[in-house]
Amino acid sequence: MAKTKLEEEVRRRRTFAIISHPDAGKTTLTEKLLLYGGAIHLAGSVKARRAKRHATSDWMEMEQERGISVTSSVLQFDYEGFRINLLDTPGHQDFSEDTYRTLMAADSAVMLLDNRKGVEEQTRKLFEVCKLRRIPIFTFVNKCDRVGVSPLQLLDDVEAELGMACAPLTWPVTDGTNLLGVYDRLDRQLHLFDRGGDHGASAPSVELTGLDDPRVESLLGGPATERLLEEVELLDAVGADFSEEAFREGAISPTFFGSALTNFGVEPFLRRFLRHAPAPPPRKSSEGEVHPEDPRFTAFVFKIQANMDPKHRDRLAFVRICSGRYQPGEMVTNVRTGKGIRLTDPQQFFGKERERVDTAWPGDVVGIHDRGGLRIGDTLAERGSPTFESIPPFSPEHFARVIVPDPLRRKHLDKGLLELSEEGAVQVFYQDGVTGPAPVVGAVGPLQFDVLLHRLEHEYGVEARLEPMPYRDARWVTGPHADIRRVGNGLDAALVYDRNERPLLLFRNEWVRQSAEGRENSLHFHRVALD
Ligand code: G4P
Numbered sequence: 001m002a003k004t005k006l007e008e009e010v011r012r013r014r015t016f017a018i019i020s021h022p023d024a025g026k027t028t029l030t031e032k033l034l035l036y037g038g039a040i041h042l043a044g045s046v047k048a049r050r051a052k053r054h055a056t057s058d059w060m061e062m063e064q065e066r067g068i069s070v071t072s073s074v075l076q077f078d079y080e081g082f083r084i085n086l087l088d089t090p091g092h093q094d095f096s097e098d099t100y101r102t103l104m105a106a107d108s109a110v111m112l113l114d115n116r117k118g119v120e121e122q123t124r125k126l127f128e129v130c131k132l133r134r135i136p137i138f139t140f141v142n143k144c145d146r147v148g149v150s151p152l153q154l155l156d157d158v159e160a161e162l163g164m165a166c167a168p169l170t171w172p173v174t175d176g177t178n179l180l181g182v183y184d185r186l187d188r189q190l191h192l193f194d195r196g197g198d199h200g201a202s203a204p205s206v207e208l209t210g211l212d213d214p215r216v217e218s219l220l221g222g223p224a225t226e227r228l229l230e231e232v233e234l235l236d237a238v239g240a241d242f243s244e245e246a247f248r249e250g251a252i253s254p255t256f257f258g259s260a261l262t263n264f265g266v267e268p269f270l271r272r273f274l275r276h277a278p279a280p281p282p283r284k285s286s287e288g289e290v291h292p293e294d295p296r297f298t299a300f301v302f303k304i305q306a307n308m309d310p311k312h313r314d315r316l317a318f319v320r321i322c323s324g325r326y327q328p329g330e331m332v333t334n335v336r337t338g339k340g341i342r343l344t345d346p347q348q349f350f351g352k353e354r355e356r357v358d359t360a361w362p363g364d365v366v367g368i369h370d371r372g373g374l375r376i377g378d379t380l381a382e383r384g385s386p387t388f389e390s391i392p393p394f395s396p397e398h399f400a401r402v403i404v405p406d407p408l409r410r411k412h413l414d415k416g417l418l419e420l421s422e423e424g425a426v427q428v429f430y431q432d433g434v435t436g437p438a439p440v441v442g443a444v445g446p447l448q449f450d451v452l453l454h455r456l457e458h459e460y461g462v463e464a465r466l467e468p469m470p471y472r473d474a475r476w477v478t479g480p481h482a483d484i485r486r487v488g489n490g491l492d493a494a495l496v497y498d499r500n501e502r503p504l505l506l507f508r509n510e511w512v513r514q515s516a517e518g519r520e521n522s523l524h525f526h527r528v529a530l531d
Helices: 005-011 026-036 040-053 059-064 066-071 097-103 121-133 151-162 215-220 222-238 244-248 266-276 407-423 447-460 481-488 510-519
Strands: 013-019 074-079 082-087 108-114 137-142 165-168 170-174 179-184 189-192 252-257 283-285 288-290 298-306 315-323 331-334 339-342 347-350 353-356 365-370 379-381 398-403 427-431 438-443 465-469 473-478 493-498 503-507 524-526
Touching: 005 013, 013 026, 013 097, 013 121, 013 266, 026 074, 026 082, 026 108, 026 137, 026 266, 097 121, 097 298, 108 121, 121 151, 137 151, 137 266, 151 165, 151 222, 151 252, 170 222, 170 252, 179 222, 189 215, 215 222, 244 252, 252 266, 398 447, 407 427, 407 438, 407 447, 438 447, 447 465, 473 510, 481 493, 481 503, 503 510, 510 524
Parallel strands: 013 082, 013 108, 108 137, 137 252, 165 252
Antiparallel strands: 074 082, 170 179, 179 189, 283 288, 298 315, 298 379, 315 365, 331 339, 331 379, 347 353, 347 365, 398 438, 398 465, 427 438, 427 493, 473 503, 473 524, 493 503
């Protein structure tokens, strides 16, 4: 039976995010992927952003660059009939809860590793969110143009650290010092590395050959050929085999080796990625699964970007489409409030340009102007539709008490904290104190605090000060309340409550948290808040 337009558009969509630690090469890889998509001007815009990024530590400066950071939140490009949405996961100074929330809108992830460093701190945090959602994860080991940890060792480390098996689909070919090529284990083809003269600005021309080709030895040299044959044999014998089912469940990660900078190994990766990455899957909702081919429009809000200019208080809500077809001007309902919203002038992001959207399909992300009615996790759909699972708050890693010198502004402070926490800009907790509950704010990235102070002052007229607390790790905790209070009495932990009165324990560091988890058998610790 012929496919409908909707089915066809769903089938060719791939919506994913790259998870990595700063400097692993995410910007470089993004540029190269965009090159394959034929969007060369976009690669330039990503580069401009990188050049500025290093110099940006101050949030207000970042605001001035917001034009760039907003528009590159979602990059869309086409490759071989696929429509690819690459969701940007902000890192560096702008690593924040938004980075985690973005992963709620992705259908798969690419874990990018530096071949000398393997799994690093931010990679692990982002990996945990992917694991929570059970989305399939690809691994790309980058910077193979220079010597790194031995690939077998690196994969062992990844498995030990993350508990996820890696199935290498490509393998680096070296003479011990130099990269000579990558071997595609499924196609049994060798891609020979040619450093080229343009620093990876164009796709390298590669010579393809099978391992049994007698020319292999003359191309690679005796020792490198021997080494490759040994490693391939070893992988065939002991390496994790790729299984579509284990991959879909996030238990095994198809792994690739290459170099984003020299644009080597990127194309074999992209082709495999497109073949195996899932098209938009059904989403869980209050009434069972909503299938993307369902003609009724459904979507959810995963990120809200406030406009910092007090003259323009409108905000931009990033909306991920889950089913049906979206057309501008359409009337939808915010299922939480029952209020109607006309989706006028929605925008899609394309490098530096914001483009008006004519039609968008499941897997796509559109930005809509919001005057304050939307919250993170809201479902937008036709009236009476089911709601999607909410986006949970993620445990913060920075905490501070909020001090307001003028007691008369306390009401304004409470209002500001409530509204800003509802919007997802920061999380607000209360700590029992002598004079009643005292507000404590929590953030995944410290930049969120700068945003909070700025907005409290400019939008709520509250001049507040933050007193940092020495806690770097936290968990929501369930179990007998007396036991929970006891943990909080320790010197290296504190107990606070979120606005739904769920207790959250703050720990000085990961080590203290782990020892508390090991000791307190009556309690359960959660990285995200459960309803
Ligand atoms: P990020 O977005 O993950 O933070 O990383 P980014 O792409 O900015 O790359 C970080 C550094 O790593 C850059 O060097 C970049 O050129 C380098 N890099 C990326 N991919 C590769 C690769 O495949 N091989 C090698 N050898 N290096 C790679 P930089 O000196 O910090 O910046 P730049 O002066 O090159 O722009």
